[in-house]
């Protein structure tokens with residue numbers, strides 16, 4: 071059996087996708103955290119884009135989160151998440167790509183320094199949620215009904231960050247009047263693999279990081295236990 075090491079940055083939602091998949095599969099893996107503001111040479115040698123995640127399979131690096139998800143699915147001795155039908159496989163892949171674009175826009179929302187920019191991104195993101203809901207099969211709570219799919223693993227991290235963003239700025243209204251999105255989000259956040267895929271203090275760590283970057287959403291971030 072190959073050894074797996076997930077090269078990670080604690081707050082990265084793309085890394086978290088891979089961690090969720092590993093947790094779902096109950097596979098043993100190591101995590102190696104790097105500082106994205108001071109990338110070590112060994113990391114730049116295995117990550118041409120300079121981005122995490124990288125999954126080291128023994129000494130072979132695999133980068134791009136969607137590719138890592140598929141690699142993990144193809145090498146599991148358990149239930150595979152991607153369907154066998156080529157059209158259904160393509161559909162899952164295309165929505166995972168769509169969600170990756172939501173994640174990039176979601177980062178811009180979290181990091182936006184101006185309220186107008188943040189609110190405009192909320193409007194765009196809600197439009198993307200509507201597209202997802204049009205394609206959402208069945209009654210949920212997961213994309214596969216009671217079955218957790220690769221799409222669920224792919225979207226959980228950004229829905230978690232949107233939830234934290236709304237805790238910081240409740241007026242954002244990302245999920246307002248979208249009960250299906252709320253049910254999906256709640257089921258994903260309650261999933262043991264989602265909980266196990268992050269360090270326990272990640273919400274505070276993310277809030278601190280965003281606040282430090284001058285984020286409008288996190289402008290009121292206060293450390294728990296500190297006096298405002």
Ligand SMILES: N[C@@H](CCC(=O)N[C@@H](CS)C(=O)NCC(=O)O)C(=O)O
Nearest residue numbers: 082083084120121122123134135136
């Ligand atoms: N398309 C990539 C995106 C990964 C990504 O954007 N990672 C961010 C952190 S969340 C990163 O490593 N940024 C460092 C940089 O761009 O220098 C994937 O899906 O793996």
